[in-house]
Amino acid sequence: MTRASVLDRAAALGSVEGLEVLSIGRLADQLGLSKSGVIGHFGSKEQLQLAAVEVGIARFRKEVWEPVARSEPGLTRLRLLAEAWLSYLERDVFPGGCFLTAASLEFDDRPGVVRDAIASAWRQWLDLIEHDAATAQARGELAATDLTPSQIAFQLHGYVFAANWARRLWRAPDAIDEIRKAVARLLAPAGPSQGLGESGDE
Amino acid sequence: MTRASVLDRAAALGSVEGLEVLSIGRLADQLGLSKSGVIGHFGSKEQLQLAAVEVGIARFRKEVWEPVARSEPGLTRLRLLAEAWLSYLERDVFPGGCFLTAASLEFDDRPGVVRDAIASAWRQWLDLIEHDAATAQARGELAATDLTPSQIAFQLHGYVFAANWARRLWRAPDAIDEIRKAVARLLAPAGPSQGLGESGDE
DNA sequence: CCTACCGATCGGTAGG
DNA sequence: CCTACCGATCGGTAGG
Numbered sequence: 001m002t003r004a005s006v007l008d009r010a011a012a013l014g015s016v017e018g019l020e021v022l023s024i025g026r027l028a029d030q031l032g033l034s035k036s037g038v039i040g041h042f043g044s045k046e047q048l049q050l051a052a053v054e055v056g057i058a059r060f061r062k063e064v065w066e067p068v069a070r071s072e073p074g075l076t077r078l079r080l081l082a083e084a085w086l087s088y089l090e091r092d093v094f095p096g097g098c099f100l101t102a103a104s105l106e107f108d109d110r111p112g113v114v115r116d117a118i119a120s121a122w123r124q125w126l127d128l129i130e131h132d133a134a135t136a137q138a139r140g141e142l143a144a145t146d147l148t149p150s151q152i153a154f155q156l157h158g159y160v161f162a163a164n165w166a167r168r169l170w171r172a173p174d175a176i177d178e179i180r181k182a183v184a185r186l187l188a189p190a191g192p193s194q195g196l197g198e199s200g201d202e
Numbered sequence: 203m204t205r206a207s208v209l210d211r212a213a214a215l216g217s218v219e220g221l222e223v224l225s226i227g228r229l230a231d232q233l234g235l236s237k238s239g240v241i242g243h244f245g246s247k248e249q250l251q252l253a254a255v256e257v258g259i260a261r262f263r264k265e266v267w268e269p270v271a272r273s274e275p276g277l278t279r280l281r282l283l284a285e286a287w288l289s290y291l292e293r294d295v296f297p298g299g300c301f302l303t304a305a306s307l308e309f310d311d312r313p314g315v316v317r318d319a320i321a322s323a324w325r326q327w328l329d330l331i332e333h334d335a336a337t338a339q340a341r342g343e344l345a346a347t348d349l350t351p352s353q354i355a356f357q358l359h360g361y362v363f364a365a366n367w368a369r370r371l372w373r374a375p376d377a378i379d380e381i382r383k384a385v386a387r388l389l390a391p392a393g394p395s396q397g398l399g400e401s402g403d404e
Numbered sequence: 405c406c407t408a409c410c411g412a413t414c415g416g417t418a419g420g
Numbered sequence: 421c422c423t424a425c426c427g428a429t430c431g432g433t434a435g436g
Contacts, residue, residue: 159360163360
């Protein structure tokens with residue numbers, strides 16, 4: 001289907017150069033289509049951008065959420081989810097790093113449907129992490145009892161964000177391993193040893 | 203000086219819409235100049251972008267580093283530095299959030315002098331944080347003895363990054379206060395109480 | 405610093 | 421899905 005291949009390419013290019021700099025003409029060239037063959041499916045560049053963001057959300061869900069969705073809610077799933085997230089970055093699912101991260105910074109000051117879709121997707125994802133963190137704390141699974149679930153989710157996101165950023169800006173492949181240690185520390189299980197002094201690997 | 207006013211405007215606009223989307227024509231309109239009056243100072247758009255990045259670096263140094271540079275190296279300066287960094291975001295020194303953060307994500311896949319300048323400035327900043335973290339640990343000031351100075355710097359950066367991001371994307375003014383708590387926890391002083399259970403404010 | 409201009413490309417449309 | 425085209429704007433230059 002042409003529409004799907006246009007969106008795949010738009011999301012890939014969007015992760016590298018940005019959804020605004022991306023032009024319909026260059027997208028058409030790369031796909032061997034005419035400009036009208038590209039834009040005809042969407043009506044406007046903004047609708048194309050919105051559709052590309054929706055593809056990016058679906059891809060994130062498939063690569064990060066679906067593999068862990070059926071595991072035990074609470075600390076188990078929280079730790080698996082963090083690892084799936086880092087693995088998604090490590091595998092370079094998008095050529096320019098996390099597409100929705102790049103898009104969120106690009107559109108954060110650009111009001112419209114694209115921005116709204118990105119902001120809402122990220123809100124849902126953070127809420128989901130927060131929910132598992134709350135479950136983990138209610139069960140007494142987490143060593144960190146001085147942080148709220150919202151703080152845990154926010155800090156986890158900061159770590160993953162930093163890993164994605166350093167990997168792209170400095171071509172530092174070990175950024176993700178560095179962040180694995182930070183995640184292991186944040187999500188350390190409760191227990192007499194406090195989870196410290198261990199290797200941090202599963 | 204015209205050149206300086208062009209660069210101030212370019213950095214401000216760059217923080218909002220990006221340095222690549224920004225056009226010489228719109229910059230000229232906003233300043234009441236002709237296009238050649240803008241570009242004549244720089245020769246090319248890339249040189250203008252580079253000069254704007256240099257202005258952004260100087261501004262960051264002035265707003266974040268200079269106020270704390272003369273304080274005691276080690277944990278004291280590390281904590282002041284983190285607070286100066288968050289305050290710089292809170293005061294909206296640039297209208298679109300941290301200009302060098304936005305620029306780093308925009309140029310991370312765009313080779314050239316602009317990207318090199320951004321990557322090098324961030325490397326220097328992280329090294330500087332790392333150095334104070336090492337001093338703090340060598341003096342036994344830090345509760346966190348299971349993290350390397352590099353990890354402390356990297357995690358601190360992740361926190362500040364997340365605060366900037368949430369503030370922009372969700373217009374969440376309390377994102378910075380949330381991150382203040384994370385920073386207080388990361389940079390907790392050594393001592394019998396481990397620095398936990400306190401309010402986290404200075 | 406200006407006006408006037410260059411060729412290229414932009415998003416989008418008409419008509420098929 | 422195509423060709424052919426629209427007005428607007430792009431980065432940059434010539435000449436002053």
